[in-house]
Amino acid sequence: MSETTHTLLNERYELRERLGAGGMARVFKAWDKTLERPVAIKILHEHLVEDPTFKLRFEREAKIVANLNHPNIVQVYDFAVIERDDLPLYYMVMSYIPGKTLREYLETFNAKSERIPQARIYDITLNIAEALAYAHAQGMVHRDVKPGNILLRDNGEAVLTDFGIARMIESSRLTQDGISTGTPLYMSPEQASGQSGDARSDLYSLGIILFELITGKPPFEDNGTASVMIKHLNQQPPSVSNLLGIDAPTLDGLIFKILAKNPTERYQTAQAFIDDFKIVFTSLNLDALSAGGKTVIVNTPMGSALSTPQTPVPSFLTPTPITPLSEASPSPKPTTVAPQSYRRITPLMGVLVIAVATMAVAVVILLRNTLSDTTTSTSIDFDSLESMTQPILSVPDGYFNARFDPDDETNQYWYQGEVGLYSRSVTDDGFYRLVNQRANTAETSVIFAEQSYNSISIEMRALLEEGSAPASAYGIVFRYQNADNYNVFAVDGVGRYSIWVRSNGVWRELRGLDENWTQDERIRSIGQSNRLTVDIIGDTLTGYVNSQQIIRVVDDTLDGGTVGIYFATDDGAASVLVDSYKVYPSVPSMTGQ
Numbered sequence: 001m002s003e004t005t006h007t008l009l010n011e012r013y014e015l016r017e018r019l020g021a022g023g024m025a026r027v028f029k030a031w032d033k034t035l036e037r038p039v040a041i042k043i044l045h046e047h048l049v050e051d052p053t054f055k056l057r058f059e060r061e062a063k064i065v066a067n068l069n070h071p072n073i074v075q076v077y078d079f080a081v082i083e084r085d086d087l088p089l090y091y092m093v094m095s096y097i098p099g100k101t102l103r104e105y106l107e108t109f110n111a112k113s114e115r116i117p118q119a120r121i122y123d124i125t126l127n128i129a130e131a132l133a134y135a136h137a138q139g140m141v142h143r144d145v146k147p148g149n150i151l152l153r154d155n156g157e158a159v160l161t162d163f164g165i166a167r168m169i170e171s172s173r174l175t176q177d178g179i180s181t182g183t184p185l186y187m188s189p190e191q192a193s194g195q196s197g198d199a200r201s202d203l204y205s206l207g208i209i210l211f212e213l214i215t216g217k218p219p220f221e222d223n224g225t226a227s228v229m230i231k232h233l234n235q236q237p238p239s240v241s242n243l244l245g246i247d248a249p250t251l252d253g254l255i256f257k258i259l260a261k262n263p264t265e266r267y268q269t270a271q272a273f274i275d276d277f278k279i280v281f282t283s284l285n286l287d288a289l290s291a292g293g294k295t296v297i298v299n300t301p302m303g304s305a306l307s308t309p310q311t312p313v314p315s316f317l318t319p320t321p322i323t324p325l326s327e328a329s330p331s332p333k334p335t336t337v338a339p340q341s342y343r344r345i346t347p348l349m350g351v352l353v354i355a356v357a358t359m360a361v362a363v364v365i366l367l368r369n370t371l372s373d374t375t376t377s378t379s380i381d382f383d384s385l386e387s388m389t390q391p392i393l394s395v396p397d398g399y400f401n402a403r404f405d406p407d408d409e410t411n412q413y414w415y416q417g418e419v420g421l422y423s424r425s426v427t428d429d430g431f432y433r434l435v436n437q438r439a440n441t442a443e444t445s446v447i448f449a450e451q452s453y454n455s456i457s458i459e460m461r462a463l464l465e466e467g468s469a470p471a472s473a474y475g476i477v478f479r480y481q482n483a484d485n486y487n488v489f490a491v492d493g494v495g496r497y498s499i500w501v502r503s504n505g506v507w508r509e510l511r512g513l514d515e516n517w518t519q520d521e522r523i524r525s526i527g528q529s530n531r532l533t534v535d536i537i538g539d540t541l542t543g544y545v546n547s548q549q550i551i552r553v554v555d556d557t558l559d560g561g562t563v564g565i566y567f568a569t570d571d572g573a574a575s576v577l578v579d580s581y582k583v584y585p586s587v588p589s590m591t592g593q
Contacts, residue, residue, distance in 0.1 A: 009091060010082060013041055029096060032077075038096040039077065042162075046087055055081060058090055064140055065092075065163050072131035074151065074161040094161065099154055102147035102209070110216055118286040120156065121213045125277065127158035128206060133270035135163060136199040143197050145205035146186040147212070184228045185218050189261050192229040200263040203273055207258030214251075214286065215243050219259070233261070247549055249535065249542070250280045253457075283547040398451045401582040404432045413447040432578040436569050439469065444477050444486070446564035453478070454560040457586040459533045461579040462565075464493040466527040469572030473498075476534050477564040485558060488566045489534045489543045489551075493526035493574075495519055497550055499543055501557045510541070510553045522548050529579065535586050 007015045009030075017029040025042045032039045044058075062079035069075070078093035100108075102124065109116050128150060135142065142149075142163050149162045184192075188204035191197040212218045219237035220228050237259050241248050254276055260266040267273040402410040404426050414432060416425050421437035424445060436443065458476050475490025484505040491497045496517040499510045509516045523545050524530050533544040539556040542549060563583055567576050 009041065010080060013039065013093060015041065030093075032093070040074075040094045040096045042092045042094065044090040046089075055088070055090075062092060064138070068135055068138060068140065068163060070131055070134045072127045072157065072159050073135060073163060074159055097151045097153055097159055099152045102150035102152060102158065105152055106147055106212060106216075115216065115286070116213055118281070118284065121210070121286070122281050123156065124150075124152075124158045124213065125206070125210050126274065128160055128209070129270050129274050129277065131160045132199070132202050132206065133274065136202070136270055141197065141199050142202050142205075143191070144183055144186075145202050145209070146183045147209060148183075150209075184232075185220070187229065187232055188263075189233045190263060192232045198263070199270070200266045200268065203258055203267050203270060204263075206270075206273075207255060210258070211237065211240065211255055214240055236261075244286075246286075248284060249544070249549070250547060251284060254280045398449075398453065399456075399582075399584050401580070401584075402432075403430065403580050404578065405430045413449060415445060415448070427577075430579070432565075432581070434474075434565070434567050434576045434578070435573075436567060436575075437573045439569050439572050442566070442568035444480065444483075444564050444566055446477060446480050446562055449562060451562060452560045453536075453563060453583065455537050455586050456563075456583055457533065457535045458563055458581075458583050459531065460565065460581045461529055461531045463524075463529040463577050463579075464526045465575040465577060468493060468526060468574035468576075469570040470494050470526050471496075471570035472572075472574035472576075473566070473568045473570075474576045474578075475566045476532055477566045478534060478536060479558040479561040480564055481558060481561040486561060487541070487555070487558065489532065489541070490566050490568075491523050491530055491532065491545060492517065492570075495521065495523040495525050497523055497543070497545060499541065499551055499553060501555055503557050508557075510555050511551065520545070520550060522546055522550070537586050 009015070012032065012034050014031045014033060015028045016031055019027040019029050019040065021027065025044045028041045028043070030039050030041045031037075058081065059079075062076065066076040066079065074097065075095040076092055077095065079091065081088050081090045083089070106116075128145070132142065132145070140163060142160070144162060145160070149160060151159045151161055153159060186205040186208045188197055188201035191201055208218050220231040220235065237255065239252050240246075240255055241252050257265075257276070258267055258273055267276075400410050400413070402408065402413065404411065406426060406428060408426075411426050414424070414426075417423070422441075422443060423433075423435045425433050427433050434443075434445065456478075458478055460476050462474055464470075464472055464474060470493045473490045473492035475488055478487050478489070480486035485503055487499070487501050489497075489499045496519050498517045501508050501510055511518075531544075531546050533547075535542040535544075539554050541551075541553050541555055543551040565578060565581065567574075
């Protein structure tokens, strides 16, 4: 058709300015004479509509797209097909959004060799992810998510356009020939192999965009289309940490998860990605990157740096006061410091919801030593403690996320009840509460599962309640084989940390230092919540506290085992509130270190 301005479509829309063209359509700024407002009109290329069934498909898909009503999706006002020069002309009328595309925005920063501010990355990514979550819930898949299909309003808000276009042009001829829809740089592996893709394909494309927003370039670059598609199929994306010279394992985990080659290993929904994205990004400070050298990403919430208050805010719940622990120990006062309780934690490398119908059963494994330094170590008396063994449950796929809500099905993996002066229970406000009224004793609460884990990541959020013996400790048990063989990564109520192996009943601190426990200002003291994470990749053990790497050691003593919680009292009774505990696949560094 003629692209002369002032051409009329259906006597209502006057084409005034050509805005651009792509592989699927030409876009014009036009004037709606009926409603007297500017609109954008997308006219599909004639060669895409040769299939005789296209008209029905176009009308069906256009109706679905027109019903999408979301602030981050371009609104479709009208659609039609008319005859022009004896050829069918298919067009869609959409809201006109002045401003740049995300592609133009990226090129502006690249031209100046500057990074996009973290707050802008956060807002743009969240806008598009929420648009995808909404559209996917309506049964609509985009299939061509890329910077050129994202518009930025004058206020900076990102809006996704071209929903349904890729699906509209699919035909039996295209599918039969194995011709892929989508744009190679942002194409999912399944689309690169000729499949149509689904909602998870959109998430993969979003992951590519997020990678580019952070680093300034997509993970796979090449001048040849076929070469890029082969990389999507076979090559792992580089580590963002390595590219930027930072230490941000949670960010790497987020990227690796959304860019998984196998769709089943990817985020299964946009909302699942959003949950993790908010948690990861609000604990980073990418803007603090130095001009050179290694920069550690610290736990610095962005807070007011965000243009919109969409960061999940931790809940502050007053824990249940510790009950009187013994006649010899005075009853502690109720805690006055409200702990941080993170109610919506999802794994950086993937969370699976567990549904197990088997009845809850119990195993209590009691230690015969304590992970304390020589200044607080005493012998442990187990004579009055009961020994219990019952059948073991099976955890589907091995991974789980325990949030300890009263109706959480994963509660059955944890023992609840009393053994002597030691009790464990799931509280009404969503904690796993461990109370030990005996001084100088240590205990493990191992999950009731038959899985043996090796390369995994474990995260636990917990606090030592006020009124407890201050140097009491809590942490993560891993590679648990039996009461005499396992590892522990733990912190205590006075801000110290340590990592151990118990081998054949003998404790060994893994750092080879003169001190067993090390003070660190990043560890929150008694009454405040700490997030402990340990990555087990082969023989390399990396420990994090509050998203900051604390320690990395190599230990080949044990080669696998189950997982659990460690709890040791000091010179007095103590109580621990565990807010969440999750096990998820560990992602190795691209450097192999």
